[in-house]
Amino acid sequence: MNTAPAWQHIALADTLSSPWKNGGGTTRELLAWPDPQDWTLRLSVAQVETDGPFSRFEGITRWFAVLAGPGVRLRMAESGQTHTLHTASKPLEFDGAQALDCSLINGPTQDFNLMVRSARHPHSRMRRVAGQMHWQGEASTVLAVWANTAPAVLAWSGQAGVTIAAGTLAWAMLTGPTPYPSLAVRGADALFMEIRL
Numbered sequence: 001m002n003t004a005p006a007w008q009h010i011a012l013a014d015t016l017s018s019p020w021k022n023g024g025g026t027t028r029e030l031l032a033w034p035d036p037q038d039w040t041l042r043l044s045v046a047q048v049e050t051d052g053p054f055s056r057f058e059g060i061t062r063w064f065a066v067l068a069g070p071g072v073r074l075r076m077a078e079s080g081q082t083h084t085l086h087t088a089s090k091p092l093e094f095d096g097a098q099a100l101d102c103s104l105i106n107g108p109t110q111d112f113n114l115m116v117r118s119a120r121h122p123h124s125r126m127r128r129v130a131g132q133m134h135w136q137g138e139a140s141t142v143l144a145v146w147a148n149t150a151p152a153v154l155a156w157s158g159q160a161g162v163t164i165a166a167g168t169l170a171w172a173m174l175t176g177p178t179p180y181p182s183l184a185v186r187g188a189d190a191l192f193m194e195i196r197l
Contacts, residue, residue: 004172004180005174008172009165010168011165011167011168023050025048030044031144043193052101060096061093061124062094063114064085064091064111065089067109068087069107071105090128114126132184136180140174141174142194142197145185147164148167153185155184
């Protein structure tokens with residue numbers, strides 16, 4: 001069995017805040033892998049202050065989850081569909097190339113974004129964790145867990161658990177011989193992400 005990799009931790013408080021060009025909010029980048037200028041996956045936390053359109057990203061699949069605040073309504077221009085998202089809503093997956101308008105429900109919100117280059121990594125997902133979940137994989141994968149308002153605990157099979165502080169991302173890259181050790185994720189308010197390489 002392959003050895004479980006160590007988790008790398010990135011606290012939101014240790015990242016820089018970058019204002020949007022349209023003045024509607026700010027973004028804190030947590031991870032841009034493998035290169036900040038030529039990434040294939042990007043994880044960030046945004047503070048949305050005003051209504052307005054999302055930037056479009058050709059060839060990118062996006063996941064969007066509300067972390068704090070009253071929530072948002074996201075309207076897909078092409079289909080006309082509107083998605084109302086709150087802190088308990090399932091993360092929304094969508095094509096980053098499409099036009100999308102964001103309306104705040106009752107004030108600013110904080111949101112988590114996962115972006116993946118679709119052609120390179122087509123098998124990816126994001127889900128909320130409120131309790132416990134288990135993961136077992138047999139393909140090269142990047143795993144990431146965001147502990148939101150409460151700590152989360154990660155435990156590879158046969159190893160002691162690792163605690164992620166609230167407001168922190170932990171990520172690990174699994175490559176090489178498979179199958180990998182199973183992973184247990186425990187947390188009251190967390191996001192789990194799997195990006196197949």
